Amino acid sequence: MISLVSIRDCKRKKEKVRMKKKALLTIGIIFSMVITSFNMNFENVDADETEASEQYIVSTKNGELFKDIQTKYGDCISDEAEKAESLEEHNTTVLELSEKEAQQLEKKQGITIEPDCEMEGLGETEDNITDVSEWNMQMINADENSEKSKDKIKVAIIDSGVDYTNGIKVAERYNLVPGEEDINIIYEDRTGHGTAVAAIIAANSKDKDGISGIAPDNVELYSVKALDCENKAPLSRIVDGIYWAVDKGVNIINLSLGTKTNADILEQAIKYADSKGVLIIAAAGNDKQIQYPAAYDEVIAVGSVSKDGNISKNSADDERVELAAPGEAVKSACFLDGTLQVSGTSVAAPHVTGVAAVLWAKDKSKSKEFIRDLLKETSKKLEDGSGLIDLQYAQNKYDEFSKNYQEGIDNSDIIEKNPEKVENFSETDNAEALWGDAVHTSVSSSSGLTGVELKLLYGALIYSDHDEDKSNTTDTLGDDAGISRMTYNWTFHGYGYGQHHTFDSSRKLLHKHSTKIRSNYIANTMQIYKLAMNYKNGIYTRPDKVAGIYDSDYEVIMDRLNADSKNGIVKTMRPSGGPVKINVKENGEKEKEETGVLINKKTVSWDKIFNFCVKQSNTNTTVSNNNKNRSIVILGLALHNAMDTFSHSSCSSDGALIKHDKNTSTGKKLADDASYYPNRVDGAVKVAKSILKKYQNERELSASDFNFSSVYKPYQGAFTLIGYAEYMNRVSPSYFKSNMASIDQLSTGIKE
Known part of the structure; x- marks a missing residue:
């Protein structure tokens, strides 16, 4: 269960002078239950320039008043509002205001203003978890559901995103988290919460170790990523997500989140969704008190039951809890087809x-x-007055209920009450899990990693993209870490061929993009992986070169990673602090050229790296500084490089390298847009899973681990990888020769 801190208790003092915003937002369409147009005179309020400002969500009753707000407070519009496109269409925005300004605006008729407080995850985690059966599906009689429908129900999940895993197909994604617009969808969900929720609804795994959701053949999923890597989000993101989902024409919205405070703007969004015929389902809460939005009449409030069929001890105790579902030690999905156990009313709601x-x-x-x-009339009655859902009985009684049903009246007696007793599954196993409601706590079936180790690996994947130039409130590394920037660190980002920065022996930049350099992304991944295996076995010396690696790539990898030290990883090497030379081209255009020297080598300690990585999963877990955990971080770098290959070295059907130009239809960079040649994602997942399996079995990588032809669908994204055949041949000539046909169809030759 995600909880929203009490609105008045969570004011965030930013202690900075209010900044001028670059532009007014355009005026959206009018959303109003009462369409009344009037002008309002605003008094000028001169806030003390030293007074702290904070973020407020502001909604107006009509478009005319909203226009006045934007005109008056245009320079106060928050970055949240600029990203949240759907808010504007519903006369809602987010402003940076002083307390004095907010109080003045609150007095105006037709305006609702509230602090834009943050969502946050509550609970504890249990990492010593064993795998369990899908008892939850048996309890609600959904384990043998085989009904397929011609039409699909559109379901929106407003949560932390959905990883590309376990056959969970997402029709459309809406990412509201600043700075994460281009995150790889294979590990989009920084906490695992949204993925677990989505899997219960719609996973369709063919893997015996995976899970199958309740309705994979009946739903079309829409994912709103609102929660960040700390499982926090301002109220404005949740509200914007609701408006976006409704405007997409969804039928159901799942909200595994809540607040103890009745926020007027949240209620307004819920009522809007209800008025459009949307069924809203929300977690009731984990601490006895029912939370909002579950407490609203328009919402189905869902409580949790344990394996013994009784109400969970922490499930909300309130007569407004309408339905219940399994919510303790439930098996669900996580990163790269792994499985985990989850608990809480957050888990019950998606059932x-x-x-x-x-x-x-x-x-x-x-x-x-x-x-x-x-749902209510076919459920099994529980001691608190709510009902445990029963899919089979509801299906059996559907026709009879439909025949006798009358809109707007009491239909409680038109069918026989569910005669079945709630089954007890407490003896299926003895595993217990307290999920912490928003973090990975699994034993991944595809990697053999414990919960803490999986969190560490997940964070290591993000570490590769850590940008040392950007301020990040969750950054525990300082401004001198990370291996981002593809042109400086191409060996860690799957960049097989291109114009890279080059340096002399004194680490001075020779020229930006001075030469085109081939880089064998396959061999690079194998080299990083080999270093990971060395660490795992307590070997801290430079590993031998793997077959097929270029000398320059080997030196770059060894230069940026400490192969001979237990102290940590060497920081990013990039030009900084030097003068900038302006070159004038023949056409008169001016071009900046960096001529500074690289920052001196500096080692980021393992403890700092571990802390950074587990923070991505919103946990205070302390990671032991041992060989295995150091190894997992390096493994994450290898996996990132392998998966980035499908973004940065892929070519379109005409053989042209897919670059970072904007996709006009989605607004994303083409190379990082999973909907552009979507088959690339299947290839990346195939290779990543092969690497994880080898790591689990403590075996070296081979060329076969990079052959993704088995998942390649020529008519669902006929992309190729630049230099793929050449690089496979360099790694293993014998394997290439015996698999030449399948490899060649996946390759585009390098054009000099």
Whole structure:
């Protein structure tokens, strides 16, 4: 369960002078239950320039008033508002105001203003977890659901994102977290919460170790990534996510989050969704008190039951809790087809969403009220007055209920009550799990890693993209770490061929993009992986070169990583602090050329790196500084390089390298846009899983681990990798010769 801190208690003092914003937002369409147009005179409020400002979410009753707000407070518009496109369309924005300014604005008629407080995750984690059966599906009689529908129900999950895993197909993604717009969807979900929720609804794993969700053949998923790597989000992101989902025409919104405070602007968004015929399902809460939005009449509040069929001890205790579902030690999915156990009403809510989707898909013309009543009247009654959902019984009674159902009246007696007793599954296993509601705490079935180790690996994947130039409130490394910047650190980002920066022996920049350099991304990954295996075995000397690696790549990798030390990883090498030379081209254009020297070598300690990595999963876990954990960090760098290959070295069907130009339809950079030649994601996952399996079995990588032809779908994104055949041949001529046909079709030759 995600909880929103009490609005008045979570004011964030930023202690900075309010900054001028670069532009006014354009005026959106009018959203108002009462369409009344009037002008309002605003008094000028001169805030003390030293007074702290904070973020407020502001909503108006009509478009005319909203226009006045934007005109008056245009220089106060927050970055959150500029990213949250759907807010503006509903006369809502986010402003940076002093307390005095906020109080003055609050007095105006037709305006609702509240502090834009943060969402945050609550709970504890348990890392010593064993795998479990899908008892939850048996309890709600959804384990044998085979009904497929012609029409699919659109389901929006407003959460922390959804990793590309376990056959979870996402129709559209909306990322509201600043700075994470281009994050790889293979590990988009920085906490694992949204992925676990999505898997319960719609996972469709063919892997015996994976899971199958309730309605994979009945839903079309829409993911709103609102929670960041600390599982926090301002209220404005949640509200914007609701508006976006409704405007996309979704049928159901799943909200595994909540707040103890009744925020007017949140209620306004919920009422808007309800008015558009959207069924809203929300977690009731984990600390006895029902939370919002579950407490609203328009929302189905979902409580949790344990394996013994009783209400979970921490589930909200309130008569407004309408339905219940399994919410303790539930098996779900995580990164790269791994599995984990999760607990809480956050887990219970998607069970109801999945069942509702199966039932609604039978006839999309039915109203949300019909589906809500059907769920309630076919449930198994529990001691607190709520009902445990039962998909099989609801399906059996669907036709009878539909025949006798009348909109707007009490339909509680039109079918026989569910006669089945709640089953007890407490003896299926003895594993216990307290998920912490928003973090990975799994034993990954594909890697053999413990919960802490998986968190560490996940953070290491992010470490490769850590930007030492940008301020980051979650940064525990300082401004001198990370191996981002593809043109300086191409050996860590799957960059197979291009114009790279080159340096002399004194580490002075010779020229920016001075020469084109081939880089064998396959051999590079194998070399980084070999270093990881050395660390795992307590060997701290330079590993021998792997077959096929270029000398320059080997030296770069060894230069940036400490192969002979247990102290840590050498910081990023990049030009800094030197003069800038201005070159004038023949056409008169001016071009900046960096001529500074690289920052002196500096080692970032393992403890700092470990702290950074686990912070990505919003946990205070202390990581032991041992060989295995150091090895996992280096493994993360190898995995990142392998998966980045499919972004940075892929070519379109005409053989042209896919660059970082903007996709006009999605606004994302083409190279990082998973919807552009989507087959690239399948290839990246295949290679990553092969690497993890080898690591688990403590075996060296081979060329076969990089052959993704088995998942290649020529008619679902006919991309190729630049130099792929050449690089495979350099790594293993014998393997290349015996698999030449499958490798050649995946390769585009290097053009000098």
